[in-house]
Amino acid sequence: MIESRPAIRVTDPADPRIAPYRAIRERDLVRGGKRFIAEGTSVLRVLAGQRRFTIESALILESRLAGVAGILASLPADVPVHVAAPDVMDAIAGFPMHRGVLAVGHRRADADTPPEPETAGNWRTVVALCGLSNHDNMGAIFRNAAALGADAVLMDAQSCDPLYRKAIRVSVGGMLTVPWHRFETADAMVDWLAAAGFTLTGLSPAGASALEDWEPPARAALVLGTEGPGLPGPILDRTRTLRIAMANGFDSLNVATCAALVLHHVRVRRKGASGPRSA
Structure with missing residues (x-):
């Protein structure tokens, strides 16, 4: 019993x-x-x-x-x-x-369909994935999103399924709590984000702005590509590019690690901007 x-x-x-x-x-x-x-x-x-x-x-x-x-x-x-x-x-x-x-x-019936615009009315931070093909990275990104306060994770149809057993396990259940939706193409996802009022921020080793100097916008969409190739050029061109400084000539970090650093940066900067809470 x-x-x-x-x-x-x-x-x-x-x-x-x-x-x-x-x-x-x-x-x-x-x-x-x-x-x-x-x-x-x-x-x-x-x-x-x-x-x-x-x-x-x-x-x-x-x-x-x-x-x-x-x-x-x-x-x-x-x-x-x-x-x-x-x-x-x-x-x-x-x-x-x-x-x-x-x-x-x-699985939810609406998981593989884009949300209605009003669904995102209260979202301030979104992670958007383009062609993310590794289940470990998918799970780790959901874990980071849950722990660091992202409001949703969006992805294109080329990205792997968050409901794969390994992705769920790596996420420690994060993908069961963070809202997520899939779009047919990365272009459709970026169009939706722009129409919803998000500022698109693409991560790239050659990004125009350094993370430590970046002030998160009111509504931020962190756009990430797959390991190796990164974001497709046409998608990257539609974003404000951001880089994370590397030491010792190293090229870049794992995509899930990048997501964690940027989400933490957003969380800390916004908390600081809101000022201390009254006792």
């Missing part, structure tokens, strides 16, 4: 009740489906505590059950919780499941 709710013991990896968990590494290759896999205790805690995504079920390694009992108890009563021994769990997933905590969530 999990705080008065039953756990369903699974002894057969072919049990149809746990079909969404079967061979989850291969399922990461499928984009745009209705389901996604959340992995790890921290991600499960975030998933259980939000209402933007629904939870279909959980699958827990028997030795991890007591450690997540409080989280499981907070799930809706109609969400089944399955428990399995290590060999069964590994056979279900298709590889050794050391974390031993999985859940199936349902």
Whole structure:
């Protein structure tokens, strides 16, 4: 029992009740489906505590059950919780499941469509991604966005899916809490941002302004490209370019690290501009 709710013991990896968990590494290759896999205790805690995504079920390694009992108890009563021994769990997933905590969530119907303009009315800081293809970077950017107060993450259709299991895990659940939307093209995304009143700031090693000298505008869109090539020229030309000074002749930082530095800069400058709070 999990705080008065039953756990369903699974002894057969072919049990149809746990079909969404079967061979989850291969399922990461499928984009745009209705389901996604959340992995790890921290991600499960975030998933259980939000209402933007629904939870279909959980699958827990028997030795991890007591450690997540409080989280499981907070799930809706109609969400089944399955428990399995290590060999069964590994056979279900298709590889050794050391974390031993999985859940199936349902993606929002509007996640892959641009938001209505009024949705962005209160947004002040947005991260916009062009062709970001690495799941580790995608997850890290969402973690940074959640920790440093970005209001949303936007991306083009060429960027990888934030709901891939690895991206969710790296984000520590950040992509479950930060609003995000996908546009068909980077141009359409930049058009939308400009129309919504955002000042477009593109990160480039050859940026015209240094980060330490940059005063964030009232509404800032941080536009980032993929590792290596960076932002496409036509997109970069539509932004006010920004650079982060490197030491020892180094060229550039990882894209997620760049996002963290700029988001922190925005947060600190805006906090300073607002003045100290009265006691």
